[in-house]
Amino acid sequence: VFGDIDDDGDLDMVAANNAQISGQSSLVLYRNLGTTLETTPSWQSNDGKRYYACCALGDVDLDGDLDLAGGGWWEPLVVFENRGGYYNTLPDWSWSPPNSQDLVCEEICFGDIDNRLSPTVNSERHPVTPAHRLIYLNQRSIRKIISISYSGGQINQSSYCYSAIDGWVSFDSIFTGPDTVRVTYQYSKDIDLLVTNWVNDRGNFYFLNEGPGIEESVVKSRSYHLPTIVRGPMVIPKDLGSYTIYDVTGRIMVKDRFDPVYLNPGVYLILSQGKTHKLVVIR
Incomplete structure (x- = not known):
């Protein structure tokens, strides 16, 4: 599991x-x-x-x-x-x-x-690529998927399946490049x-x-866990807000770009929302 x-x-x-x-x-x-x-x-x-x-x-x-x-x-x-x-x-x-x-x-x-309590609604974003089309939601015990959207619009129910117990969502081959999906769903606390x-x-x-x-409350989640190790280009989701990527010498490499970001292999630091994340880019 x-x-x-x-x-x-x-x-x-x-x-x-x-x-x-x-x-x-x-x-x-x-x-x-x-x-x-x-x-x-x-x-x-x-x-x-x-x-x-x-x-x-x-x-x-x-x-x-x-x-x-x-x-x-x-x-x-x-x-x-x-x-x-x-x-x-x-x-x-x-x-x-x-x-x-x-x-x-x-x-x-x-x-x-x-059903002691009414379900809670959550809305969150996750990065996807044509080769990586399975995501894990931030919550489990899913009651209902309300909607899923990406750069191409709303995703039909026939183009994905999900686990109500473990909270994963798997998509059909609908992505042509790196993208971000927004999932709104109900779950039980x-x-x-x-x-x-x-x-x-x-x-x-x-x-x-x-x-x-x-x-019970409606939560518009702005939390996003950045990957530690990245291979190839990555897409920073827009709901992360303003961010800056530095190399180990403190030089600014990227700032507030939300299209695919290409970095040479190495160690970088991402500063966003007052927090610093370590990022390792490999070939």
Whole structure:
């Protein structure tokens, strides 16, 4: 499962390791190093499991980061709270039926079951190219895609598909060059936990989120995570606002351009909205 665990703008990966044959069963985290994932996990759970089978990401406690849920065969369901981009090795929450044989978890996910709160509307921009047509929205538990537009106008529903659970959108071959899509959508902040169970006569399970209520609002997101490593030209989205790119000597290279920007390989700094981002351009 992919998600931005440490809020650095790129996608990390979590996975469930099953030790049915041999080895240690655990949930593992591979952080994104810019364009590749770690080859050795930087974190793994240490809770004595043997049959982890699935995992899911979602903001259970409404603090803006992705918590981690996991489940397996004949073992408790667990949730690890995200604490500033890190998880403890032991879960913060767990549950098992009185008879552990009644739970053989095959899939686990987050979603809004009880519709306790009205959906929240978000609008955001993401860069795309003809070769890279899949984006991850800033939120998950998508209720509805309201509209998607790009330089060519509105994008028809037949030209994209999306995951309501994981929050990605994949586009057909409609882009002729680097572009920016604007996605307006509804999502649920108050998410519940759903579990499929292989034990037919026991049934599946769901767990309602009993956290405090939150205020629904329309958010016009102006946040944009710039990539750390870029190959070839890049397009700076207009909603980033005024920006300046410097080389390592402090020389201004580009300022407030929103067409494709070409830079020689090297290390650069982007200053925008009072923040500085490091940028590495490779061949």
